[in-house]
Amino acid sequence: MTETNIIEMTGVQKRFGKFMAVNDLTLNLREGEFFSLLGPSGCGKTTALRMIAGFQEPTKGQISIDGQDMQGIASNQRPTNMVFQSYAIFPHLNVGNNVAYGLRNRGISKSEIDQRVADALEMVELDGLQSRGATELSGGQRQRVALARALIMRPKVLLLDEPLSALDKKLREQMQFEMRRLQRSLGITFVMVTHDQYEAMTMSDRIGVMFEGKLVQVDEPATLYAKPSNQDVASFIGEMNFLPAQVTDEKDGSLVISTPCFDGMKIEKNPNATTSGANILVGIRPEQLEIAVEKPDGYDATFQGIVSDVAFYGENVHYHVRVDGVEKPIAASVPNYFHTVDFRQGDTVWIGVHSASVIALRQDEK
């Protein structure tokens, strides 16, 4: 990845009648990065991707790719190529002809086409399958053909619209790693749309999270998880406990807070969230809480509650703990490996929390 921007979107808007599908989107994508647009169904991510591809014109704003303003430039004249959700490969053509499709009628010699088809198939690990019929392929192979067909055009940017959603879970996970590896080795910018947080987290250099047409946060996966800017992002990416908190003091990048569970805890300000005012919201990830029979040592705060629910997930055990004065039960997740004590519904337990696990969140006006 370089520091050069390959795509620059400035104040991009898309309205369908009165409905604002994409609202004031400003976003720069870097050359060679794997970027994902993540968000719930209907948040506008596909519309944003389609505007980059040139399938839809923005109602307002500007998109430039590789330094060139894209207004009025047809999709087939853009340095982009798109892989669709339902990898639309032609059933009546064999693999080789499917992959070569975009190179036909362009005055390219047969020998060059054959070489580029062979190279593209090698990239997606389908070497030598040129003459295989499209209907004789598995779902994963078909998706690779769709990728090879896009890559053979040597786009500067590959656009991927939920490319793995038609595959079953195991194959999807395998393809996630393969596509990531392919993207790294080619150094092409990939822009993927997905509603699957795990997919976005495992594959991307950076993720842009969208809600209701707006880009809410852009960050690397680990930062998005550790420092979400608001409650929407925090609950869309993984699970999080939310507590109302009062800021009782504020200095040198720290907030002193009091919550229904603990008082006087000093936490770091969240650089992604402007938390001004006395009443904020804090978040704590379930896996960052300790749950114990005896009051645990070494924590910045401890409090008691009663187990209201236990769910066994295999790799971890998930507890819900009711705490006086807190509306929703607190979720605590314990890896099975460390899981030496079994708690049952109705047990009284202690919870331990480190101040570093308590994240200040922005409370957006709804």
Ligand SMILES: Nc1ncnc2c1ncn2[C@@H]1O[C@H](COP(=O)(O)OP(=O)(O)OP(=O)(O)O)[C@@H](O)[C@H]1O
């Ligand atoms: N051509 C269109 N005409 C009218 N409304 C549209 C059109 N295309 C999209 N929309 C609306 O714009 C909103 C955003 O759609 P978009 O497809 O971008 O969402 P998305 O986040 O990609 O969702 P999904 O994951 O379900 O595809 C939706 O409410 C959708 O109904």
